[in-house]
Amino acid sequence: MSKEKMGVLIHGAGWVSSQHIGAFQNNPHTEVVAISSRSLSSCQKRAEEAGIEGIEFYTNYEQALRHEGVDIVSVCTPQHLHAENAIAAAEAGKHIVIEKPIAISLDEMKAMRRAVQSANVKTVVSFVLRWNPLFETIKAMVADNTVGDIYFVEADYQHDISSWWTGYEAARKKSTGISAFLTGGCHAVDTLRWFAGKGQYEPADAVEVFAYSGGYRKGLDEEYDYFNHTWKKAPPLEYDDFEICLVKFANGVLGKVSVNYGCVMPYMFPIEIFGNRGTIKDNRVWSHKYPGQKGWVEIPTILPDSADVSHHPFQGQMDHFVECILSDQESHCNLEDAIKTHEIVFAVLQSCEAKEPIQLPLISG
Numbered sequence: 501m502s503k504e505k506m507g508v509l510i511h512g513a514g515w516v517s518s519q520h521i522g523a524f525q526n527n528p529h530t531e532v533v534a535i536s537s538r539s540l541s542s543c544q545k546r547a548e549e550a551g552i553e554g555i556e557f558y559t560n561y562e563q564a565l566r567h568e569g570v571d572i573v574s575v576c577t578p579q580h581l582h583a584e585n586a587i588a589a590a591e592a593g594k595h596i597v598i599e600k601p602i603a604i605s606l607d608e609m610k611a612m613r614r615a616v617q618s619a620n621v622k623t624v625v626s627f628v629l630r631w632n633p634l635f636e637t638i639k640a641m642v643a644d645n646t647v648g649d650i651y652f653v654e655a656d657y658q659h660d661i662s663s664w665w666t667g668y669e670a671a672r673k674k675s676t677g678i679s680a681f682l683t684g685g686c687h688a689v690d691t692l693r694w695f696a697g698k699g700q701y702e703p704a705d706a707v708e709v710f711a712y713s714g715g716y717r718k719g720l721d722e723e724y725d726y727f728n729h730t731w732k733k734a735p736p737l738e739y740d741d742f743e744i745c746l747v748k749f750a751n752g753v754l755g756k757v758s759v760n761y762g763c764v765m766p767y768m769f770p771i772e773i774f775g776n777r778g779t780i781k782d783n784r785v786w787s788h789k790y791p792g793q794k795g796w797v798e799i800p801t802i803l804p805d806s807a808d809v810s811h812h813p814f815q816g817q818m819d820h821f822v823e824c825i826l827s828d829q830e831s832h833c834n835l836e837d838a839i840k841t842h843e844i845v846f847a848v849l850q851s852c853e854a855k856e857p858i859q860l861p862l863i864s865g
């Protein structure tokens with residue numbers, strides 16, 4: 501193992517970890533030196549798949565954190581373990597990649613913030629769509645005034661999250677999954693913040709949310725099997741499968757965001773951005789910059805149209821994070837910023853219960 505490279509510990513050897521491993525192996529400044537998980541066989545399987553030999557495997561996370569070659573920890577466990585895993589990594593002085601959602605309560609997020617601040621380590625949260633080629637293109641266009649001043653944005657996470665997912669058992673339960681916006685829909689909430697911000701790397705801050713939840717899957721012991729186009733018996737979701745929320749941002753932009761686990765259709769992630777000089781609908785653009793256009797200008801690029809982790813731009817995220825560590829800069833997608841996205845998610849729950857708008861921030865300054 502070469503000393504010029506930063507060593508990475510992957511914690512939680514499941515579905516998403518395969519992509520973290522690949523991205524860190526491809527980056528010229530990093531290499532995976534250890535994998536820890538609940539079972540040894542999962543660690544071995546991930547290493548074999550990636551063709552990595554001579555690394556350490558652990559079923560004890562504290563021991564793994566004591567590995568001297570580890571500089572970065574990638575937390576890929578189920579969501580209810582992210583806070584304690586990230587806090588332990590910070591206390592061990594490691595830089596941290598934190599999978600979404602970062603935590604399952606406001607108190608957990610406060611504790612994570614304290615640990616990361618006092619350890620002075622770098623963090624990045626896997627709101628990986630910020631590195632999707634369509635997202636990068638839209639952000640550059642918005643910063644370049646293609647749609648003028650934005651007044652409305654919309655993002656929707658439409659995904660039949662169900663028992664096909666290895667992480668479903670923890671995610672479907674109220675005690676460990678909390679809500680549909682938390683377990684999967686937080687990607688859309690983050691997208692809303694990302695496109696409501698005018699600067700190329702600037703998300704917007706929310707000041708108020710109002711939400712409803714509903715749908716039909718809560719408590720239902722059957723689910724749609726998209727792969728076989730059938731319905732089958734399955735353990736139920738313990739929370740509403742549909743949530744919809746209106747967001748008012750500090751910069752005056754209004755947003756609408758929804759998460760839909762009940763949709764009977766392939767995965768979709770539609771985006772709409774309306775400005776006073778143009779409009780963007782997914783990869784279609786109408787702009788004051790193209791006065792001769794007679795139809796939508798379509799950008800040929802990679803859309804956020806797949807739920808498969810191998811389609812997600814983890815390489816861009818990890819390359820960005822490594823660059824942040826090497827140049828001693830904070831990521832636009834660090835823990836502090838991700839707390840702002842998660843605050844909207846928790847405010848949605850509060851709004852549904854109180855049946856009134858909720859003011860933000862809840863815990864961020």
Ligand SMILES: NC(=O)c1ccc[n+]([C@@H]2O[C@H](COP(=O)([O-])OP(=O)(O)OC[C@H]3O[C@@H](n4cnc5c(N)ncnc54)[C@H](OP(=O)(O)O)[C@@H]3O)[C@@H](O)[C@H]2O)c1
Pocket residue numbers: 511512513514515516517536537538539540542543576577578579581599600601626627628666667668683809812
């Ligand atoms: N950013 C994205 O686009 C994206 C995409 C997919 C998933 N995710 C997120 O990534 C996280 C993991 O999801 P996944 O799909 O990879 O789930 P997964 O396949 O179930 O993987 C989770 C892994 O964590 C391990 N684990 C569970 N409990 C543990 C414990 N107490 N100690 C140590 N390891 C433990 C399991 O280990 P064993 O196999 O050893 O039992 C399992 O392999 C979730 O928060 C999910 O939301 C994000």
